[in-house]
Amino acid sequence: MDILKVKNLRKTYHTKNNEILAVENFxxxxxxxxxxxxxxxxxxxxxxxxxxxxxxxxxxSGKIEMDKNLKFGYMLQGDxxxxxxxxxxxxxxxxxxxxxxxxxxxxxxxxxxDTYGLKDFKKAYPNNLSGGMRQRVSLIRTLxxxxxxxxxxxxxxxxxxxxxxxVSDDVYKIIKQEKKSAIMVTHDxxxxxxxxxxxxxxxxxxxxxxxxxEIKLTGKSTPIQNRKAKEFAYYYDKIWxxxxxxx
Amino acid sequence: xxxxxxxxxxxxxxRNKFLIRFTQxxxxxxxxxxxxxxxxxxxxxxxxxxxxKAIINTIINLYKDExxxxxxxxxxxxxxxxxxxxxxxxxxxxxxxWRFKFLSKVIDPYLTILNSLPKVSLGPIIIILAGASTxxxxxxxxxxxxxxxxxxxxxxxxxxxxxxxxxxxxxKAKPYQIFFKLILPSNYANLINVCKVNIGLVFIGVIxxxxxxxxxxxxxxxMYGSQxxxxxxxxxxxxxxxxxxxxxxYIIVFVEKRLQK
Numbered sequence: 001m002d003i004l005k006v007k008n009l010r011k012t013y014h015t016k017n018n019e020i021l022a023v024e025n026f027x028x029x030x031x032x033x034x035x036x037x038x039x040x041x042x043x044x045x046x047x048x049x050x051x052x053x054x055x056x057x058x059x060x061s062g063k064i065e066m067d068k069n070l071k072f073g074y075m076l077q078g079d080x081x082x083x084x085x086x087x088x089x090x091x092x093x094x095x096x097x098x099x100x101x102x103x104x105x106x107x108x109x110x111x112x113x114d115t116y117g118l119k120d121f122k123k124a125y126p127n128n129l130s131g132g133m134r135q136r137v138s139l140i141r142t143l144x145x146x147x148x149x150x151x152x153x154x155x156x157x158x159x160x161x162x163x164x165x166x167v168s169d170d171v172y173k174i175i176k177q178e179k180k181s182a183i184m185v186t187h188d189x190x191x192x193x194x195x196x197x198x199x200x201x202x203x204x205x206x207x208x209x210x211x212x213x214e215i216k217l218t219g220k221s222t223p224i225q226n227r228k229a230k231e232f233a234y235y236y237d238k239i240w241x242x243x244x245x246x247x
Numbered sequence: 248x249x250x251x252x253x254x255x256x257x258x259x260x261x262r263n264k265f266l267i268r269f270t271q272x273x274x275x276x277x278x279x280x281x282x283x284x285x286x287x288x289x290x291x292x293x294x295x296x297x298x299x300k301a302i303i304n305t306i307i308n309l310y311k312d313e314x315x316x317x318x319x320x321x322x323x324x325x326x327x328x329x330x331x332x333x334x335x336x337x338x339x340x341x342x343x344x345w346r347f348k349f350l351s352k353v354i355d356p357y358l359t360i361l362n363s364l365p366k367v368s369l370g371p372i373i374i375i376l377a378g379a380s381t382x383x384x385x386x387x388x389x390x391x392x393x394x395x396x397x398x399x400x401x402x403x404x405x406x407x408x409x410x411x412x413x414x415x416x417x418x419k420a421k422p423y424q425i426f427f428k429l430i431l432p433s434n435y436a437n438l439i440n441v442c443k444v445n446i447g448l449v450f451i452g453v454i455x456x457x458x459x460x461x462x463x464x465x466x467x468x469x470m471y472g473s474q475x476x477x478x479x480x481x482x483x484x485x486x487x488x489x490x491x492x493x494x495x496x497y498i499i500v501f502v503e504k505r506l507q508k
Binding site for chain 2: 077
């Protein structure tokens with residue numbers, strides 16, 4: 001079942017000197033529970049698409065069809081935790097802003113924190129946590145408002161390589177366990193292939209969809225395991241050629 | 248328990264701290280001593296340069312006249328009032344400018360002009376408008392401190408992490424929520440710094456105001472002293488001022504440490 005339909009999305013940026021066509025002809029449908037990754041050369045407007053979808057930016061033209069009650073959760077680059085709030089309070093910020101600090105919601109947040117290994121850190125401050133844990137807090141903060149779709153905008157790019165692998169595994173498991181749909185923007189091809197059900201490859205600016213790959217891996221499980229699948233290299237090669245990097 | 252090496256390390260830190268304090272005290276005592284010594288030996292003209300003993304005597308006399316604390320209180324009162332209005336008012340105006348970018352851009356050149364204008368030049372106008380009273384002194388101090396407060400606080404507010412603002416906006420936060428949940432708490436350190444700068448500026452403003460119009464206050468003591476060529480009184484005023492200013496500064500540092508806990 002499609003919960004989100006995007007048709008012919010187009011976005012132009014205006015500056016004093018000229019206008020830049022960032023995204024053109026972008027159409028795709030998101031199925032419930034699906035994990036979609038968008039990859040493309042840097043500056044191709046991948047993040048723009050997410051901003052438009054969650055209402056932070058306006059499209060120049062195009063149609064976005066979805067259920068009115070659909071809720072979004074947006075996870076940006078870096079964890080953006082507030083240093084002056086403890087972990088628990090950080091997770092509540094979304095609920096506070098939406099005035100939904102009900103007992104039920106607080107229990108939900110507490111459960112998330114307990115389930116995902118942050119039980120003993122509720123009173124701790126972000127400075128005392130490792131990068132991976134901070135990222136997990138950031139995800140729980142997003143999940144706290146019970147979104148139906150998660151938008152992940154290069155969520156791991158601030159982390160070092162090892163942490164990144166571990167955290168993407170972590171985040172993937174949580175998203176699947178909570179049965180959320182997700183759209184992730186990334187420039188890391190292996191991250192996209194190992195996590196997503198579908199990978200959308202964008203061209204350079206003006207950005208259009210170059211190819212969409214249904215990722216079918218034998219023995220598909222967690223992102224780290226997926227990297228060992230025999231089809232992994234095949235997809236990597238294909239997407240790499242699509243993107244056509246030039247130095 | 249700590250290892251021997253760590254104990255030595257801690258000892259070293261302690262000793263270093265003690266040495267710094269000791270040297271600081273030594274310098275001030277040395278200055279006082281040399282000053283008094285030179286005065287006793289007639290190496291300096293005490294009529295112009297005064298002496299520690301004369302300053303202490305002046306303070307005691309002022310105390311006996313029951314005017315010492317009166318003068319200190321007047322200046323203190325003017326400083327506190329101006330400081331509070333400048334800091335709180337400046338922050339409120341900066342908040343309005345942060346919220347309404349259009350207004351901020353319109354007002355920008357005027358703020359710049361007011362900021363670079365030597366505020367003493369406004370003295371006569373202020374006196375004519377507000378009268379020769381405490382009011383003029385406070386307005387003077389306000390002019391000196393509030394403009395720079397507005398500029399600094401607005402600058403701090405607008406340079407708040409854009410990603411964090413986006414995050415709150417993704418939760419559909421309203422501007423006032425962004426302000427109270429993010430802008431204000433993330434700028435505590437900046438606001439404290441503004442306070443520290445303001446204390447100095449407000450003192451300048453108040454003393455300048457007291458030089459122009461006043462019937463009491465430490466600035467008045469200095470002005471009066473210079474007019475009757477009583478340099479003991481002038482020096483006393485300066486000493487009182489430096490004690491008051493550093494006291495205020497340390498109060499803010501104390502508050503800062505409290506907030507950090």
